[in-house]
Amino acid sequence: QSALTQPPSASGSPGQSVTISCTGTSSDVGGYNYVSWYQQYPGKAPKLIIYEVSKRPSGVPDRFSGSKSGNTASLTVSGLQAEDEADYYCSSYAGSNKGVFGGGTKLTVL
Amino acid sequence: QVQLQESGPGLVKPSETPSLTCTVSDNSISSAYYWGWIRQPPGKGLEWIGSIYYSGSTYYNPSLKSRVTISVDTSKNQFSLKVSSVTAADTAVYYCARAKGPGIPPDYWGQGTLVTVSS
Numbered sequence: 001q002s003a004l005t006q007p008p009s010a011s012g013s014p015g016q017s018v019t020i021s022c023t024g025t026s027s028d029v030g031g032y033n034y035v036s037w038y039q040q041y042p043g044k045a046p047k048l049i050i051y052e053v054s055k056r057p058s059g060v061p062d063r064f065s066g067s068k069s070g071n072t073a074s075l076t077v078s079g080l081q082a083e084d085e086a087d088y089y090c091s092s093y094a095g096s097n098k099g100v101f102g103g104g105t106k107l108t109v110l
Numbered sequence: 111q112v113q114l115q116e117s118g119p120g121l122v123k124p125s126e127t128p129s130l131t132c133t134v135s136d137n138s139i140s141s142a143y144y145w146g147w148i149r150q151p152p153g154k155g156l157e158w159i160g161s162i163y164y165s166g167s168t169y170y171n172p173s174l175k176s177r178v179t180i181s182v183d184t185s186k187n188q189f190s191l192k193v194s195s196v197t198a199a200d201t202a203v204y205y206c207a208r209a210k211g212p213g214i215p216p217d218y219w220g221q222g223t224l225v226t227v228s229s
Contacts, residue, residue, distance in 0.1 A: 034211075034214050036215030038156075045219040045220065045221050045222050046156065046205075046219055048218075051215065057217070093214050093215070094213060096213075097211075097213045098158070098171065098212075099158040099161075099209075103155045
């Protein structure tokens, strides 16, 4: 059960769009539609922003969107704002009642 | 909405077996959700530890299974985590969380509690 692969960092200017990838295998990301994304500020708990690949919880801006193709899930943040600067983690069901997280991506708003 | 609150020992010595507790706010621990633990070493990523159903069924990360035990006390709306024979590598913020199934990414999280392993 290896961690999902995310780029360590991503960046974009205000107003731009940025996409963060999350690569797994057919045993996790590719095999199930249980992929979630979390936003985490320093010293705070992760906050759910995308669940079941592309669904947004109530209160999450529609600037955040999720998708999946094969073994790779993606989080796109459109219309970047300064407040989007945070760490982002993906997570997936990994079969056999197990879960797995990605290593995290630090998003910088330039 | 549900709230989760962790409590733990803070500082423990190597080889000890600390216990952490998560209190669920709204008596929903006996509902159709699973209750889990995730940890995050300082400056590092998240690691799924395991989860439990109110019936007592447990599910663990294979890499930690030999050292962790999750239990539930529905009368207190609490579930707990024990980690045996801790080392410095177990130093982390430990989060409790709610999920729709074992291994399914959680939706609600507690604020986390730091456990530091040091002599």
